[in-house]
Amino acid sequence: MTLTTDFKRRQISGRGIPVTGNDIDTDRIIPARFLKAVTFEGMGEHAFEDAKKQNPEHPFAQAVYQGASVLVVGQNFGCGSSREHAPQALMRWGIRAIVGGSFGEIFFGNCVMLGIPCLVATQADLEWLQKAIGRSPQEPVVVDVDKQEARFGDRVIKATVPDGPRNQLVAGTWDSTAVLLEAGAAIEATAKKLPYVSGY
Amino acid sequence: MARTLLDKVWEAHTVRTLPSGQTQLLIGLHLIHEVTTPQAFQMLKDAKLRVRMPERTFGTLDHIIPTTDQTRPYADPMAEDMAAHMYRNMKDFGLSLFDMSTGKQGIVHVIGPELGLTQPGMTIACGDSHTSTHGAVGAIAFGIGTTQVRDVLATQCLSMAKPKLRQVRVDGALAKGVYAKDVILAIIGTLGVKGGVGYAYEYAGDVIDRMTMEERLTVCNMSIEGGARFGYVNPDATTIEYLRGRPYVPAGAAFDRAANWWKTIATEPGAAFDDVARLDGAALEPVVTWGINPGMSVGVSQTIPKPESQPEPERPTFREALAHMGFEAGQAIKGAKIDVAFVGSCTNGRLSDLRVAAEVARKGKVAKHVRALIVPGSQQVAKAAEAEGLHEIFQAAGFQWRKAGCSMCLGMNDDKLQGREMSASSSNRNFIGRQGSPTGRTLLMSPAMVAAAALSGAVADVREILR
Numbered sequence: 001m002t003l004t005t006d007f008k009r010r011q012i013s014g015r016g017i018p019v020t021g022n023d024i025d026t027d028r029i030i031p032a033r034f035l036k037a038v039t040f041e042g043m044g045e046h047a048f049e050d051a052k053k054q055n056p057e058h059p060f061a062q063a064v065y066q067g068a069s070v071l072v073v074g075q076n077f078g079c080g081s082s083r084e085h086a087p088q089a090l091m092r093w094g095i096r097a098i099v100g101g102s103f104g105e106i107f108f109g110n111c112v113m114l115g116i117p118c119l120v121a122t123q124a125d126l127e128w129l130q131k132a133i134g135r136s137p138q139e140p141v142v143v144d145v146d147k148q149e150a151r152f153g154d155r156v157i158k159a160t161v162p163d164g165p166r167n168q169l170v171a172g173t174w175d176s177t178a179v180l181l182e183a184g185a186a187i188e189a190t191a192k193k194l195p196y197v198s199g200y
Numbered sequence: 201m202a203r204t205l206l207d208k209v210w211e212a213h214t215v216r217t218l219p220s221g222q223t224q225l226l227i228g229l230h231l232i233h234e235v236t237t238p239q240a241f242q243m244l245k246d247a248k249l250r251v252r253m254p255e256r257t258f259g260t261l262d263h264i265i266p267t268t269d270q271t272r273p274y275a276d277p278m279a280e281d282m283a284a285h286m287y288r289n290m291k292d293f294g295l296s297l298f299d300m301s302t303g304k305q306g307i308v309h310v311i312g313p314e315l316g317l318t319q320p321g322m323t324i325a326c327g328d329s330h331t332s333t334h335g336a337v338g339a340i341a342f343g344i345g346t347t348q349v350r351d352v353l354a355t356q357c358l359s360m361a362k363p364k365l366r367q368v369r370v371d372g373a374l375a376k377g378v379y380a381k382d383v384i385l386a387i388i389g390t391l392g393v394k395g396g397v398g399y400a401y402e403y404a405g406d407v408i409d410r411m412t413m414e415e416r417l418t419v420c421n422m423s424i425e426g427g428a429r430f431g432y433v434n435p436d437a438t439t440i441e442y443l444r445g446r447p448y449v450p451a452g453a454a455f456d457r458a459a460n461w462w463k464t465i466a467t468e469p470g471a472a473f474d475d476v477a478r479l480d481g482a483a484l485e486p487v488v489t490w491g492i493n494p495g496m497s498v499g500v501s502q503t504i505p506k507p508e509s510q511p512e513p514e515r516p517t518f519r520e521a522l523a524h525m526g527f528e529a530g531q532a533i534k535g536a537k538i539d540v541a542f543v544g545s546c547t548n549g550r551l552s553d554l555r556v557a558a559e560v561a562r563k564g565k566v567a568k569h570v571r572a573l574i575v576p577g578s579q580q581v582a583k584a585a586e587a588e589g590l591h592e593i594f595q596a597a598g599f600q601w602r603k604a605g606c607s608m609c610l611g612m613n614d615d616k617l618q619g620r621e622m623s624a625s626s627s628n629r630n631f632i633g634r635q636g637s638p639t640g641r642t643l644l645m646s647p648a649m650v651a652a653a654a655l656s657g658a659v660a661d662v663r664e665i666l667r
C-alpha cells in the first residue's frame with residue numbers, strides 16, 4: 001500500500017456504458033457460483049456472466065464498451081443479495097462510478113465502501129444519457145460528485161448523492177475503519193450502557 | 201413526543217455523529233457465515249487489526265455445505281476450501297462457530313432467533329441481506345457487505361444513515377390456507393420491490409399481532425425484497441414467551457428484568473411515521489410469483505398481468521420476465537407445470553413451516569415428474585421435526601429429507617435446478633439464475649403451496665387440498 005493514494009472522489013471521468021432495465025439484482029451482476037472463492041480476485045471477468053451468455057448484445061459483451069468506467073443504469077440497480085462480490089466485480093471490470101434512477105441500499109453502501117459513487121438522476125435524463133453514450137461511446141462522461149452533476153458533450157444533468165456518502169467520497173474518508181476507530185473508548189462506553197451487554 | 205422503536209434503538213446505539221453526518225452505530229450482535237467473510241478476515245490480517253469484541257460475533261456454515269453427506273472434507277473442493285477458511289479464521293480470531301458437531305448449526309437467520317442470540321432492542325448485522333429476519337423480535341437488523349463486515353469485526357461499529365420509517369399495517373383475519381408468506385408477498389406486490397428503498401418497515405396490525413414468532417420471522421425476512429433494508433415487529437407477549445428458556449437468553453430474575461426492558465423499547469402510542477401503508481388481510485388468497493423479482497406476483501386464482509397494465513418504464517422488465525419464464529400475459533398461474541419443489545430457506549425452513557408442508561404431504565404422493573426436497577433450516581429444526589415423525593411423512597409421500605443448509609435457495613451446493621427447470625420454492629428470490637441454473641425458473645409461494653404443487657405436479661390451490 002502506498003501513502004500517496006488519493007482517496008478523494010470529487011470527479012470521475014471516463015467512457016460510459018449503458019445497461020438498461022430496472023431491478024437488475026446482484027445475482028444477475030454476479031451469479032452465486034462465482035462466490036465460491038476466498039478472495040475477490042478475478043471477479044471482474046464474471047461481471048454479468050450469464051446475462052452476457054444469454055444476450056450476446058449485452059453491453060458488457062460488446063467490444064466498443066471495453067475500457068468504459070461510468071456505468072449508466074435504470075431503477076433499483078443492485079437490489080437483492082448483499083454480496084459485495086457485485087460491486088467488486090464491476091470495479092474489477094473497470095467501473096469507477098454509477099449513475100442510475102435508484103439503487104439497492106446494501107449495494108449502494110457497498111459501493112461507498114469501495115469508493116464508487118452511485119449518483120441518482122431522473123428517468124428522462126438517464127434515458128437521454130444512455131442513448132447518447134450509445135451514439136458516441138468514445139466520448140467521456142464526467143461525473144462530478146462534488147457538484148452533483150454529470151456532463152456529456154455540452155449537456156449537464158443533475159446527478160445527486162445524499163450528503164453523508166457524498167461527504168465521505170469527496171473528503172476521501174469512505175474507507176471507514178480508520179474513521180470508526182477514532183471514536184476510541186466511546187465505543188466501549190456506548191456498549192456498557194446497553195442492558196444486554198452489561199447484564200439485564 | 202412519542203417515540204418509535206427505531207428512534208430508541210438507534211439512539212441507544214449511537215456512538216457519535218461522524219464528520220460526514222452519518223451515525224457511528226454500535227452493533228450489538230454480529231452474525232457471520234462462510235461466504236461473505238473470508239475477504240473481511242484477510243483485510244483484518246493485512247491491517248494487523250484484532251476483533252474488537254469477539255464475544256459479540258457468532259458464526260455458522262450454511263451457504264456452501266452439502267445437504268446430503270456432510271462429512272469433511274466435502275466432495276466439492278471449493279466448498280471445502282471455504283469451510284476450511286471459516287474454521288481457521290474463527291479460531292485465529294477467537295470467535296464461536298456453530299458447526300455440525302455442535303448440533304446448533306443451521307441457516308444463520310434460523311439459528312440466531314432459535315438460540316436466543318437475537319434479542320429485542322439489539323442492533324444486528326450480518327453479511328447477508330436477509331438479516332432483516334431478526335427484526336421479528338424487535339431488533340434493528342440489516343445486511344451488510346464484506347468490507348462492512350471488516351468494520352464490524354475491527355470496530356464493532358458501522359457508519360450508517362438513519363432511514364425513514366413506514367408503518368405497514370395488516371388488519372383483518374387471514375383465511376385458511378393463507379400464511380405469513382402470502383402476507384409478505386402481498387405487501388411486496390403492493391408496495392413494489394423498490395417501494396421500501398430509504399425506509400425501514402414497522403409491521404403492525406391485527407394480523408401481525410396474532411402471528412407466532414416464526415410467522416413474524418417469515419414476514420421480516422423478506423423486508424429486503426421490498427427494498428427496505430430492515431423491518432421489525434414491536435416486542436410483545438408473543439416475543440417474550442418465544443424467548444423464554446432459549447440458550448442465550450438470561451434465566452430467572454434476569455429474564456424478568458430483560459422482558460421489562462424489551463417492553464420499554466416498543467413504539468409508543470401516538471408515535472409519528474413518515475408513511476403508513478395498509479393492507480386488508482381478509483382479502484388475501486395464496487400468492488404465487490410468476491416473474492423474475494418477488495414483486496411480480498398474483499393470487500393463485502388470478503392470471504398473469506399484461507405489460508400494458510404497467511407504467512411505461514416497468515414494461516421492458518415485465519416483458520423480459522414473461523420471456524424468461526415462458527409465460528403468456530393473461531395466462532392463469534394455477535396449473536403451471538413444475539419440475540422441482542423446494543421447502544426450506546431462512547424464509548420458510550422452520551418447524552412450523554415443515555409441519556404445514558407435512559400436513560399437505562399427508563394427502564398424497566409427489567407427482568412422478570417432480571423432484572421434491574425438504575431442507576430444514578437448522579439441525580435443531582431437523583431434530584424437532586424428526587421427533588414428530590415429519591421426515592417419515594415426507595419420505596412416504598416421495599419427498600427427499602435433507603440436512604440443514606441454504607441448499608436450493610441459491611444453489612451454491614449440489615442442490616441446483618437443471619436447465620430451464622421450473623421450481624415451486626418456499627425461498628425468497630426468483631431472480632434469473634438464483635436457484636443455480638442460469639436459465640432455471642422459480643415460483644415463490646408458501647411451504648403449504650409448495651407441497652401442494654409437488655403433489656399436483658403443477659401450481660395448485662392448497663385450499664382445495666386442505667378442505
Ligand code: SF4
Binds near residue numbers: 309546547605610627
Ligand atoms: S436460505 Fe437463502 S436467502 Fe437465506 S441466508 Fe441462505 S442463501 Fe440467503
